[in-house]
Amino acid sequence: MIVAKQKPIEEIIETLKGYNKILILGCNECVTVCEAGGKKEVAVLASALRMYFMNQGQEVKIEEATLERQCDHEYLEEIRKTVDQYDAVLSLACGVGVQFLAEKYMHTPILPGVDTCFMGVTEERGVWSERCQGCGQCILAWTAGICPVSRCAKRLLNGPCGGSSKGKCEINKEVPCAWQIIIDRLNELGRMEDYERLIPIKDWSTERAGGPRKVVREDVRS
Amino acid sequence: MRLQYPSGIRIICLPCTGKVDLLHLLHCFEKGADGVYVVGCLEGACQFNTGNLRARKRVALAQEILEKIGLGGDRVQMYNLSSSEAPRFVQIAEEMTQKILKLGPNPIKLARRKMAA
Numbered sequence: 001m002i003v004a005k006q007k008p009i010e011e012i013i014e015t016l017k018g019y020n021k022i023l024i025l026g027c028n029e030c031v032t033v034c035e036a037g038g039k040k041e042v043a044v045l046a047s048a049l050r051m052y053f054m055n056q057g058q059e060v061k062i063e064e065a066t067l068e069r070q071c072d073h074e075y076l077e078e079i080r081k082t083v084d085q086y087d088a089v090l091s092l093a094c095g096v097g098v099q100f101l102a103e104k105y106m107h108t109p110i111l112p113g114v115d116t117c118f119m120g121v122t123e124e125r126g127v128w129s130e131r132c133q134g135c136g137q138c139i140l141a142w143t144a145g146i147c148p149v150s151r152c153a154k155r156l157l158n159g160p161c162g163g164s165s166k167g168k169c170e171i172n173k174e175v176p177c178a179w180q181i182i183i184d185r186l187n188e189l190g191r192m193e194d195y196e197r198l199i200p201i202k203d204w205s206t207e208r209a210g211g212p213r214k215v216v217r218e219d220v221r222s
Numbered sequence: 223m224r225l226q227y228p229s230g231i232r233i234i235c236l237p238c239t240g241k242v243d244l245l246h247l248l249h250c251f252e253k254g255a256d257g258v259y260v261v262g263c264l265e266g267a268c269q270f271n272t273g274n275l276r277a278r279k280r281v282a283l284a285q286e287i288l289e290k291i292g293l294g295g296d297r298v299q300m301y302n303l304s305s306s307e308a309p310r311f312v313q314i315a316e317e318m319t320q321k322i323l324k325l326g327p328n329p330i331k332l333a334r335r336k337m338a339a
Contacts, residue, residue, distance in 0.1 A: 009290050040245065044287075047248040052291035054333045 001030035001121075002094045003128045004037060004114040009048060012090065015111045016049070019087035020059065024049075024113065025079070025101070026066035027093035034128050036114045037092025039066040045092070045113065070097025076104050083108050118150075136206030136213065142194050144185035149202075151178035157199040223308050227315035239263070240273025247284040247298055254331040257322035258284075259299040261314065267304065274302060294325055 016022060024046050032038030046064045053060035063086075067075045070093035083089065088109040091098045095116040102110040118130040133150045139157070140147060149155050153171045160179035163170030167180040186192050206213070236242060239262035250258045260281055262274030278300045285295035299318060303310045 009287065043245050044248060047245065047252050048287050048291050051248070051252055051293060051330050054337075055292050055329050057333060057336070059337060 001033055001119070002096070002116060003034045003118050003120045003130075004031050004094050004116045005034075006036050006041065006045075006092075006114055007112070009045070009052075012045070012111075012113055013049070013052060016060075016088065016090065019109070021061045021063075021085065021087045022049075023063050023065060023079070023083070023086040023089045025070070025089050025091045025093070026064075027070045027091075027097050028066055028068045029071075031093055031114060033122065035126075037094075039064075042066055042092055045090075067093075070094075071100055073104075076101060080105075133207070135202070135204070137203060139199060139202075142197055142199060143182050144189060144191065144194065146178060146182045146185060148178045148182065151176075151181070157202060159195070225308050225312045227312045228319040230319060231315055238268070238270050238273035239277035240268070240270055242277045242280055244280045244283055244287075247280065248287065251288065251293060251297065251328060251330060254328055254334070256328045256331070257297045257299075257318060257325070259301055259314070259318045261301045261303060261311070264302050264304050293329060296321060297325060297328070 024042050026032070026037050026039050026042035028038065031041075035041065042064045046062050049060075050062050053062070065079065067078060069075045070091060079089075083105050084107070086108060088111055089101060089105070090111045090113045091101055092113040093101075094114065095112065098110055098112045117128075119132040119134060120128050120130045123129055130150050132147060135149050139149070148157055152160075153169055153175070154161055156179065160177055161170075164177040164180060167177055169175040169177045183192075183195060186195050204210070239260050242260050247258055247260075260277050262268070262277050265274060265278075268274045281298055281300040284298045288297055289295035299321075301314045301318075303314065
Protein backbone atom coordinates (compact mmCIF):
# COMPACT_ATOMS: atom_id res chain seq x y z
CA MET A 1 0.00 0.00 0.00
CA ILE A 2 0.94 3.65 -0.23
CA VAL A 3 1.99 4.88 3.19
CA ALA A 4 1.32 8.48 4.18
CA LYS A 5 1.48 10.50 7.37
CA GLN A 6 -0.70 13.35 8.50
CA LYS A 7 0.63 16.82 8.01
CA PRO A 8 1.04 18.89 11.18
CA ILE A 9 -2.22 20.71 11.87
CA GLU A 10 -0.40 24.08 11.90
CA GLU A 11 0.66 23.49 8.30
CA ILE A 12 -2.88 22.52 7.29
CA ILE A 13 -4.31 25.62 8.99
CA GLU A 14 -1.83 27.78 7.07
CA THR A 15 -2.91 26.32 3.72
CA LEU A 16 -6.61 26.78 4.55
CA LYS A 17 -6.36 30.46 5.39
CA GLY A 18 -8.81 32.57 3.41
CA TYR A 19 -11.23 29.75 2.57
CA ASN A 20 -14.66 29.83 4.18
CA LYS A 21 -16.24 26.59 3.06
CA ILE A 22 -13.99 23.57 3.02
CA LEU A 23 -14.54 19.91 2.22
CA ILE A 24 -12.23 17.43 3.93
CA LEU A 25 -12.10 14.43 1.65
CA GLY A 26 -10.77 11.09 2.86
CA CYS A 27 -9.93 7.94 0.96
CA ASN A 28 -11.01 4.43 1.94
CA GLU A 29 -7.92 2.67 0.62
CA CYS A 30 -4.22 2.85 1.60
CA VAL A 31 -4.46 5.97 3.76
CA THR A 32 -7.22 4.35 5.78
CA VAL A 33 -5.01 1.34 6.50
CA CYS A 34 -2.06 3.51 7.53
CA GLU A 35 -4.45 5.66 9.59
CA ALA A 36 -3.55 8.92 7.89
CA GLY A 37 -6.56 9.82 5.75
CA GLY A 38 -9.54 7.53 6.27
CA LYS A 39 -13.01 8.37 7.55
CA LYS A 40 -11.78 8.48 11.14
CA GLU A 41 -8.90 10.85 10.42
CA VAL A 42 -11.25 13.05 8.39
CA ALA A 43 -13.60 13.29 11.38
CA VAL A 44 -10.77 14.09 13.82
CA LEU A 45 -9.25 16.75 11.59
CA ALA A 46 -12.64 18.28 10.79
CA SER A 47 -13.48 18.52 14.48
CA ALA A 48 -10.11 20.09 15.32
CA LEU A 49 -10.37 22.59 12.46
CA ARG A 50 -13.94 23.56 13.31
CA MET A 51 -12.80 24.30 16.86
CA TYR A 52 -9.72 26.21 15.69
CA PHE A 53 -11.64 28.51 13.36
CA MET A 54 -14.45 29.03 15.85
CA ASN A 55 -11.88 29.94 18.51
CA GLN A 56 -10.44 32.47 16.07
CA GLY A 57 -13.89 33.96 15.62
CA GLN A 58 -14.01 32.92 11.98
CA GLU A 59 -17.13 31.41 10.46
CA VAL A 60 -15.61 28.61 8.42
CA LYS A 61 -17.86 25.76 7.37
CA ILE A 62 -16.09 22.42 7.32
CA GLU A 63 -17.73 19.35 5.86
CA GLU A 64 -16.56 15.75 5.67
CA ALA A 65 -16.71 13.01 3.05
CA THR A 66 -14.73 9.89 2.31
CA LEU A 67 -14.56 8.26 -1.11
CA GLU A 68 -13.88 4.62 -1.85
CA ARG A 69 -10.76 5.73 -3.76
CA GLN A 70 -9.43 9.01 -5.07
CA CYS A 71 -7.38 7.42 -7.84
CA ASP A 72 -10.31 6.32 -10.04
CA HIS A 73 -12.67 8.43 -12.13
CA GLU A 74 -15.86 6.72 -10.99
CA TYR A 75 -15.33 7.49 -7.32
CA LEU A 76 -14.18 11.06 -7.91
CA GLU A 77 -17.34 11.62 -9.94
CA GLU A 78 -19.35 11.20 -6.72
CA ILE A 79 -18.49 14.76 -5.67
CA ARG A 80 -19.01 16.38 -9.07
CA LYS A 81 -22.41 17.81 -8.16
CA THR A 82 -21.28 19.22 -4.82
CA VAL A 83 -17.65 20.25 -5.31
CA ASP A 84 -18.52 23.72 -6.61
CA GLN A 85 -20.11 24.73 -3.31
CA TYR A 86 -16.72 24.59 -1.58
CA ASP A 87 -13.97 27.21 -1.62
CA ALA A 88 -11.38 24.44 -1.30
CA VAL A 89 -11.05 20.68 -0.90
CA LEU A 90 -8.52 19.32 1.57
CA SER A 91 -7.73 15.81 0.38
CA LEU A 92 -6.38 13.29 2.86
CA ALA A 93 -5.56 10.87 0.04
CA CYS A 94 -2.01 10.24 -1.13
CA GLY A 95 -0.43 12.58 -3.67
CA VAL A 96 -2.03 10.52 -6.43
CA GLY A 97 -5.53 11.28 -5.19
CA VAL A 98 -4.79 14.96 -4.65
CA GLN A 99 -3.51 15.31 -8.20
CA PHE A 100 -6.31 13.33 -9.79
CA LEU A 101 -8.82 15.53 -7.99
CA ALA A 102 -6.96 18.64 -9.13
CA GLU A 103 -6.95 17.43 -12.74
CA LYS A 104 -10.65 16.68 -12.62
CA TYR A 105 -11.96 19.77 -10.85
CA MET A 106 -10.25 22.72 -12.46
CA HIS A 107 -12.06 25.49 -10.58
CA THR A 108 -11.65 24.31 -6.98
CA PRO A 109 -8.34 24.55 -5.11
CA ILE A 110 -7.31 21.04 -3.99
CA LEU A 111 -4.98 20.97 -0.99
CA PRO A 112 -3.01 18.06 0.48
CA GLY A 113 -3.65 17.01 4.08
CA VAL A 114 -1.05 14.26 4.28
CA ASP A 115 2.57 13.75 3.30
CA THR A 116 2.86 10.73 1.02
CA CYS A 117 5.86 8.67 2.10
CA PHE A 118 6.39 5.35 0.32
CA MET A 119 5.02 1.98 -0.76
CA GLY A 120 5.29 -0.27 2.25
CA VAL A 121 3.88 -2.70 4.76
CA THR A 122 2.28 -2.58 8.18
CA GLU A 123 4.93 -4.17 10.42
CA GLU A 124 2.60 -3.75 13.36
CA ARG A 125 -0.14 -1.25 14.13
CA GLY A 126 1.55 2.14 14.10
CA VAL A 127 4.71 0.96 12.34
CA TRP A 128 4.98 1.06 8.57
CA SER A 129 8.12 0.50 6.54
CA GLU A 130 9.18 0.74 2.94
CA ARG A 131 9.32 -2.30 0.66
CA CYS A 132 9.08 -1.10 -2.94
CA GLN A 133 10.21 1.90 -4.96
CA GLY A 134 8.38 0.95 -8.13
CA CYS A 135 11.59 0.80 -10.15
CA GLY A 136 9.71 -0.82 -13.00
CA GLN A 137 12.01 -3.82 -13.35
CA CYS A 138 11.64 -6.31 -10.51
CA ILE A 139 14.67 -8.37 -9.52
CA LEU A 140 13.17 -10.04 -6.45
CA ALA A 141 13.45 -13.46 -8.14
CA TRP A 142 17.24 -13.30 -7.67
CA THR A 143 17.39 -11.62 -4.29
CA ALA A 144 15.39 -14.08 -2.19
CA GLY A 145 12.30 -11.85 -2.35
CA ILE A 146 14.06 -9.00 -0.53
CA CYS A 147 14.46 -5.77 -2.50
CA PRO A 148 17.90 -4.16 -2.49
CA VAL A 149 16.55 -1.17 -4.44
CA SER A 150 14.18 -0.13 -1.67
CA ARG A 151 15.93 -1.55 1.36
CA CYS A 152 19.62 -0.92 0.70
CA ALA A 153 20.55 2.72 1.29
CA LYS A 154 22.93 2.57 -1.68
CA ARG A 155 20.61 0.44 -3.81
CA LEU A 156 23.46 -2.01 -4.41
CA LEU A 157 22.55 -4.94 -6.62
CA ASN A 158 25.45 -7.33 -6.05
CA GLY A 159 26.12 -7.78 -2.38
CA PRO A 160 26.66 -5.46 0.59
CA CYS A 161 29.02 -2.52 0.86
CA GLY A 162 31.71 -2.15 3.51
CA GLY A 163 29.28 -0.31 5.76
CA SER A 164 27.37 -3.45 6.70
CA SER A 165 28.17 -4.25 10.32
CA LYS A 166 26.62 -6.97 12.49
CA GLY A 167 23.73 -7.17 10.07
CA LYS A 168 22.96 -3.46 10.26
CA CYS A 169 23.39 -0.62 7.80
CA GLU A 170 25.92 2.12 8.40
CA ILE A 171 23.30 4.84 7.99
CA ASN A 172 21.48 3.78 11.16
CA LYS A 173 21.93 0.91 13.59
CA GLU A 174 18.17 0.36 13.54
CA VAL A 175 18.19 -0.31 9.79
CA PRO A 176 18.94 -3.88 8.81
CA CYS A 177 21.43 -4.39 5.99
CA ALA A 178 19.28 -5.49 3.06
CA TRP A 179 22.06 -7.71 1.76
CA GLN A 180 22.42 -9.40 5.13
CA ILE A 181 18.72 -10.29 5.01
CA ILE A 182 19.04 -11.44 1.40
CA ILE A 183 22.00 -13.70 2.19
CA ASP A 184 20.34 -15.09 5.34
CA ARG A 185 17.23 -15.94 3.37
CA LEU A 186 19.14 -17.39 0.41
CA ASN A 187 20.90 -19.64 2.94
CA GLU A 188 17.55 -20.69 4.41
CA LEU A 189 16.25 -21.42 0.91
CA GLY A 190 19.40 -23.33 -0.03
CA ARG A 191 19.82 -21.02 -3.00
CA MET A 192 23.16 -19.36 -2.36
CA GLU A 193 23.98 -19.89 -6.02
CA ASP A 194 21.63 -16.95 -6.70
CA TYR A 195 24.09 -14.77 -4.77
CA GLU A 196 26.82 -15.73 -7.25
CA ARG A 197 24.64 -14.62 -10.14
CA LEU A 198 25.80 -11.21 -11.30
CA ILE A 199 22.91 -8.76 -11.65
CA PRO A 200 23.72 -6.56 -14.66
CA ILE A 201 23.78 -2.77 -14.54
CA LYS A 202 20.19 -1.70 -13.97
CA ASP A 203 18.32 0.31 -16.56
CA TRP A 204 17.05 3.14 -14.39
CA SER A 205 14.99 4.62 -17.21
CA THR A 206 12.05 2.52 -15.98
CA GLU A 207 12.41 4.25 -12.62
CA ARG A 208 12.00 8.01 -12.23
CA ALA A 209 15.09 8.71 -14.34
CA GLY A 210 13.01 8.19 -17.47
CA GLY A 211 10.46 10.83 -16.47
CA PRO A 212 6.81 10.26 -15.54
CA ARG A 213 5.79 6.69 -16.26
CA LYS A 214 2.74 5.17 -17.83
CA VAL A 215 1.41 1.64 -18.28
CA VAL A 216 -0.87 1.02 -21.25
CA ARG A 217 -2.58 -2.32 -21.74
CA GLU A 218 -4.39 -2.50 -25.03
CA ASP A 219 -6.03 -5.83 -24.15
CA VAL A 220 -8.03 -4.33 -21.29
CA ARG A 221 -8.31 -0.79 -22.57
CA SER A 222 -11.83 0.34 -23.38
CA MET B 223 -19.56 6.25 52.07
CA ARG B 224 -21.90 8.73 50.35
CA LEU B 225 -19.04 11.08 49.54
CA GLN B 226 -19.84 14.37 47.84
CA TYR B 227 -18.08 15.54 44.69
CA PRO B 228 -18.50 18.71 42.59
CA SER B 229 -21.89 18.87 40.92
CA GLY B 230 -20.63 20.21 37.58
CA ILE B 231 -19.29 16.81 36.57
CA ARG B 232 -21.31 14.59 34.27
CA ILE B 233 -20.28 10.93 34.33
CA ILE B 234 -20.34 8.92 31.11
CA CYS B 235 -20.06 5.20 31.84
CA LEU B 236 -18.07 2.97 29.52
CA PRO B 237 -17.25 -0.73 29.72
CA CYS B 238 -13.53 0.13 29.58
CA THR B 239 -11.52 3.30 28.97
CA GLY B 240 -10.14 1.45 25.94
CA LYS B 241 -13.50 2.37 24.38
CA VAL B 242 -12.68 6.07 24.59
CA ASP B 243 -11.86 7.37 21.16
CA LEU B 244 -9.96 10.52 20.25
CA LEU B 245 -13.07 11.64 18.41
CA HIS B 246 -15.22 11.28 21.56
CA LEU B 247 -12.83 13.58 23.40
CA LEU B 248 -12.75 16.19 20.63
CA HIS B 249 -16.52 16.13 20.18
CA CYS B 250 -16.96 16.87 23.89
CA PHE B 251 -15.03 20.11 23.44
CA GLU B 252 -16.72 20.91 20.15
CA LYS B 253 -20.05 20.60 21.96
CA GLY B 254 -18.85 22.97 24.66
CA ALA B 255 -17.43 20.91 27.53
CA ASP B 256 -15.03 22.96 29.65
CA GLY B 257 -12.92 19.95 30.55
CA VAL B 258 -12.89 16.20 30.21
CA TYR B 259 -11.11 13.63 32.28
CA VAL B 260 -10.90 9.93 31.66
CA VAL B 261 -10.80 7.70 34.71
CA GLY B 262 -9.43 4.26 33.99
CA CYS B 263 -8.45 1.29 36.11
CA LEU B 264 -4.98 1.22 37.60
CA GLU B 265 -2.27 0.54 35.07
CA GLY B 266 -1.58 -3.17 34.95
CA ALA B 267 -5.07 -3.95 36.23
CA CYS B 268 -7.05 -3.65 32.99
CA GLN B 269 -9.36 -6.61 32.51
CA PHE B 270 -8.69 -6.27 28.77
CA ASN B 271 -4.94 -5.86 29.41
CA THR B 272 -4.30 -2.61 27.57
CA GLY B 273 -7.58 -0.63 27.55
CA ASN B 274 -6.40 2.01 30.01
CA LEU B 275 -2.99 2.27 28.32
CA ARG B 276 -4.66 2.90 24.98
CA ALA B 277 -6.88 5.52 26.61
CA ARG B 278 -3.81 7.27 28.01
CA LYS B 279 -2.31 7.55 24.52
CA ARG B 280 -5.56 8.92 23.11
CA VAL B 281 -5.81 11.47 25.89
CA ALA B 282 -2.21 12.53 25.17
CA LEU B 283 -3.09 12.98 21.50
CA ALA B 284 -6.21 14.98 22.39
CA GLN B 285 -4.05 17.19 24.65
CA GLU B 286 -1.64 17.80 21.77
CA ILE B 287 -4.45 18.73 19.37
CA LEU B 288 -6.23 20.99 21.88
CA GLU B 289 -2.95 22.75 22.61
CA LYS B 290 -2.28 23.33 18.91
CA ILE B 291 -5.75 24.71 18.16
CA GLY B 292 -5.56 27.09 21.09
CA LEU B 293 -7.99 25.50 23.56
CA GLY B 294 -5.29 24.34 25.96
CA GLY B 295 -4.18 20.75 26.40
CA ASP B 296 -4.76 20.82 30.16
CA ARG B 297 -8.50 20.67 29.62
CA VAL B 298 -8.28 16.94 29.07
CA GLN B 299 -6.63 14.60 31.57
CA MET B 300 -6.23 10.91 32.30
CA TYR B 301 -6.44 9.43 35.80
CA ASN B 302 -6.14 5.89 37.09
CA LEU B 303 -7.74 4.50 40.19
CA SER B 304 -9.42 1.33 41.33
CA SER B 305 -13.18 1.11 41.81
CA SER B 306 -12.77 0.82 45.58
CA GLU B 307 -11.00 4.19 45.90
CA ALA B 308 -13.98 6.48 46.47
CA PRO B 309 -12.03 9.14 48.40
CA ARG B 310 -9.48 9.26 45.57
CA PHE B 311 -12.35 9.65 43.08
CA VAL B 312 -13.59 12.67 45.00
CA GLN B 313 -10.06 14.09 45.24
CA ILE B 314 -9.63 13.78 41.45
CA ALA B 315 -13.05 15.36 40.82
CA GLU B 316 -12.12 18.33 43.01
CA GLU B 317 -8.65 18.63 41.49
CA MET B 318 -10.03 18.62 37.94
CA THR B 319 -12.79 21.07 38.83
CA GLN B 320 -10.24 23.48 40.31
CA LYS B 321 -8.04 23.12 37.23
CA ILE B 322 -10.93 23.87 34.86
CA LEU B 323 -12.12 26.80 36.99
CA LYS B 324 -8.63 28.25 36.68
CA LEU B 325 -8.59 27.71 32.91
CA GLY B 326 -12.00 29.29 32.52
CA PRO B 327 -14.83 28.30 30.20
CA ASN B 328 -14.29 26.51 26.91
CA PRO B 329 -13.55 29.32 24.38
CA ILE B 330 -15.59 27.43 21.75
CA LYS B 331 -18.69 27.81 23.88
CA LEU B 332 -18.06 31.54 24.20
CA ALA B 333 -17.27 31.95 20.50
CA ARG B 334 -20.44 30.09 19.52
CA ARG B 335 -22.53 32.33 21.77
CA LYS B 336 -20.88 35.41 20.28
CA MET B 337 -21.56 34.23 16.72
CA ALA B 338 -25.18 33.44 17.54
CA ALA B 339 -25.72 36.89 19.08
